[in-house]
Amino acid sequence: MFPWVYGFTWDAGSIVFLGAFFTVLAVLVATLMKATLRAVNDVKLERTECIRWKSDFHDLPAAAKKCRHEFTGEFAHRTCDNNFDCRDCATHAKLMSEHPLVVPENAEDVVYGFTMPLDRMYHRGHTWVRREEDGSFTIGLDDFASRLIGVPEQIELPPAGTRLRVNGTAWNVKKQGAAVRILSPVEGEVIEAGDPQRGWFLRVKPLEEKPNLRNLLRGAEIRPWMLREMERFQGLLATEGAGIALADGGVPVNDFSKAYPRADWDTVMGEMLLEP
Amino acid sequence: MDKQYIIRGVQRSSFRKFIAWMIPWAGLLIFGVYAIYLCLAKGLNQTNMDNRFAFGVWIFLDLTVIALGAGAFFTGFLLYILKKKELHAVINSAVVIGFICYSGAVGVLMVDVGQPLRAWFTFWHPNVHSMLTEVTFCITCYLTVLAIEYVPVILKNRKLREIPSMLVFEHELHKLVFVLAAVGTFLSFFHQGSLGGLYGVLRGRPFAFREGIAIWPSTFFLFILSAAAVGPSFILLTTWLVSKISKKRLVKKNVLMLLGKISGALLIVYVLLKTIDTLVWINSTSPAVGFPAYEFYSRKPFGTWILFTEIVVFGLLPALVLLSGRMRAHVGLLVTAAAFACTGVALNRFVMTIQTLALPTLPFDPFLSYMPSWQEVGAFLAVIAYGVLVYSLSFRYLVLFPQERELSNG
Numbered sequence: 001m002f003p004w005v006y007g008f009t010w011d012a013g014s015i016v017f018l019g020a021f022f023t024v025l026a027v028l029v030a031t032l033m034k035a036t037l038r039a040v041n042d043v044k045l046e047r048t049e050c051i052r053w054k055s056d057f058h059d060l061p062a063a064a065k066k067c068r069h070e071f072t073g074e075f076a077h078r079t080c081d082n083n084f085d086c087r088d089c090a091t092h093a094k095l096m097s098e099h100p101l102v103v104p105e106n107a108e109d110v111v112y113g114f115t116m117p118l119d120r121m122y123h124r125g126h127t128w129v130r131r132e133e134d135g136s137f138t139i140g141l142d143d144f145a146s147r148l149i150g151v152p153e154q155i156e157l158p159p160a161g162t163r164l165r166v167n168g169t170a171w172n173v174k175k176q177g178a179a180v181r182i183l184s185p186v187e188g189e190v191i192e193a194g195d196p197q198r199g200w201f202l203r204v205k206p207l208e209e210k211p212n213l214r215n216l217l218r219g220a221e222i223r224p225w226m227l228r229e230m231e232r233f234q235g236l237l238a239t240e241g242a243g244i245a246l247a248d249g250g251v252p253v254n255d256f257s258k259a260y261p262r263a264d265w266d267t268v269m270g271e272m273l274l275e276p
Numbered sequence: 277m278d279k280q281y282i283i284r285g286v287q288r289s290s291f292r293k294f295i296a297w298m299i300p301w302a303g304l305l306i307f308g309v310y311a312i313y314l315c316l317a318k319g320l321n322q323t324n325m326d327n328r329f330a331f332g333v334w335i336f337l338d339l340t341v342i343a344l345g346a347g348a349f350f351t352g353f354l355l356y357i358l359k360k361k362e363l364h365a366v367i368n369s370a371v372v373i374g375f376i377c378y379s380g381a382v383g384v385l386m387v388d389v390g391q392p393l394r395a396w397f398t399f400w401h402p403n404v405h406s407m408l409t410e411v412t413f414c415i416t417c418y419l420t421v422l423a424i425e426y427v428p429v430i431l432k433n434r435k436l437r438e439i440p441s442m443l444v445f446e447h448e449l450h451k452l453v454f455v456l457a458a459v460g461t462f463l464s465f466f467h468q469g470s471l472g473g474l475y476g477v478l479r480g481r482p483f484a485f486r487e488g489i490a491i492w493p494s495t496f497f498l499f500i501l502s503a504a505a506v507g508p509s510f511i512l513l514t515t516w517l518v519s520k521i522s523k524k525r526l527v528k529k530n531v532l533m534l535l536g537k538i539s540g541a542l543l544i545v546y547v548l549l550k551t552i553d554t555l556v557w558i559n560s561t562s563p564a565v566g567f568p569a570y571e572f573y574s575r576k577p578f579g580t581w582i583l584f585t586e587i588v589v590f591g592l593l594p595a596l597v598l599l600s601g602r603m604r605a606h607v608g609l610l611v612t613a614a615a616f617a618c619t620g621v622a623l624n625r626f627v628m629t630i631q632t633l634a635l636p637t638l639p640f641d642p643f644l645s646y647m648p649s650w651q652e653v654g655a656f657l658a659v660i661a662y663g664v665l666v667y668s669l670s671f672r673y674l675v676l677f678p679q680e681r682e683l684s685n686g
Contacts, residue, residue, distance in 0.1 A: 051443060
């Protein structure tokens with residue numbers, strides 16, 4: 001194998017064969033080293049949350065990855081290929097400049113019995129964001145997610161000073177043994193933690209004076225988005241065998257999983273809150 | 277009990293049912309490990325092989341699983357190099373199957389060598405002019421590639437990906453998987469070829485000896501082509517089998533049909549070249565060394581029927597079915613054709629190993645017969661049991677079929 005090992009000869013066969021072998025070994029070692037170094041770098045630069053979201057988004061079913069402009073009828077079919085980050089999406093920027101959203105007249109909209117106040121913006125993972133007078137953001141769960149989670153067994157809120165990233169983990173909840181993370185709609189530093197009784201969960205100080213919030217849904221987009229979400233929800237419940245659901249009439253209960261304990265809420269919550 | 281380890285959105289049997297499925301296979305593995313222990317502790321006298329019949333059921337098993345395991349490299353090549361995106365639906369399963377096949381083959385080779393503690397000699401003092409040396413190097417290297425490719429599949433496990441370092445390493449390694457696919461293709465090309473080549477260069481065995489191009493006999497190329505042809509068929513077959521056993525839809529039908537189409541296209545080329553090779557061998561190569569080819573088929577049970585069965589029944593027939601769009605659309609025919617193609621390659625490896633050694637080559641040589649001992653069969657079964665156990669665990673806790681969740685949700 002090596003020149004100093006018994007039996008080695010400097011002939012063409014040895015050079016070609018062992019040359020190919022050592023090249024393959026070198027490629028394998030280099031590949032592993034590169035992956036390891038990149039991974040170490042990712043951890044150092046705190047890219048873990050971004051990678052987790054990319055991986056989760058990739059694994060989401062096609063129905064959960066619809067472009068927001070499909071809801072408003074601007075596209076017949078369009079799947080988001082930008083990880084729900086419209087801040088970098090050229091198509092979104094172009095469409096918004098061509099057709100600015102109509103400012104709603106009502107203070108709130110009620111979709112299938114879910115109250116959606118229109119003074120705030122919504123994230124696709126069912127959180128809302130409201131800008132306060134002091135420039136901070138208040139983050140909470142929308143009416144649908146509140147009823148989906150109901151009374152959780154455990155809530156893990158981040159302590160003050162934690163840095164949140166768009167589509168990264170904002171906080172974690174546990175319900176019926178299923179752990180699910182709630183996605184952060186904005187980037188910023190946590191300044192205060194709330195709780196369900198206060199109607200909000202986090203107060204966040206943005207990192208920039210004028211943060212880019214183009215990734216969030218607002219105004220006239222809310223209703224069509226919620227209608228699609230209900231379709232997805234009913235589809236999941238039908239699969240999970242929950243029995244009679246919204247499509248059969250009635251109004252939403254306060255705690256879905258308590259009302260239908262037999263359904264696989266781990267799967268339903270994971271899909272609806274975008275953690276497949 | 278183990279629900280938190282199973283990916284979201286897919287249904288798996290209860291933990292108790294899963295254990296009940298695993299116990300018989302674990303029992304078979306224990307039996308096989310005992311047989312292996314006897315072979316290693318007491319020596320190769322535990323087998324029915326001898327100096328004349330040095331290749332038996334183990335080499336047949338090695339050649340067959342390596343040919344069938346070619347689905348891993350070929351699927352990787354089609355997906356990452358030729359960008360056949362549809363095959364993303366089966367690539368993880370193909371990697372696991374490839375890993376099982378190659379690790380099983382290497383394990384049995386260690387027993388077959390008889391002195392596994394000296395296995396490193398072949399690396400340290402390689403005979404670079406030997407086909408077998410090339411096979412040894414390529415198989416161990418490719419097993420390493422498969423093990424590395426298996427890592428991201430394992431790290432996708434629901435619990436493991438909660439660990440940040442595992443998540444980012446999986447992400448970064450997955451981005452470089454095309455390099456592994458390319459290396460795997462290079463290695464597979466040579467070891468599949470050299471496995472065929474090592475028979476083709478046997479001048480003292482006119483049944484196996486073939487002419488070729490430069491240092492490579494025709495069997496070198498036929499083994500590569502046959503492995504690439506049946507690899508996708510084996511992936512198709514295992515996917516269908518797992519789907520039936522688990523009672524789940526795992527991939528869309530178009531994926532199975534694409535695998536069948538690729539397999540059929542390669543198989544028809546293989547059948548054509550194999551036919552030409554056989555005709556050249558019958559009319560030229562064999563008579564030139566003083567053996568009319570019909571003599572090879574005059575000793576029962578190895579009649580001409582075996583040649584017909586290998587080329588026509590398990591070669592041409594499945595190739596035609598897999599090439600026909602209408603017949604491919606019928607799942608029953610598709611799966612049967614894939615099974616025939618896999619059987620064909622197994623029969624080819626059986627003929628090349630067992631028939632080659634059974635036939636006399638000198639006037640005073642007897643026609644040999646060989647039946648494996650229970651220890652040989654035990655080691656053979658250990659590989660099967662090991663494969664089922666590893667695949668079952670992977671299927672339960674890892675994402676082998678990314679389309680399954682979407683298909684199960686209607």
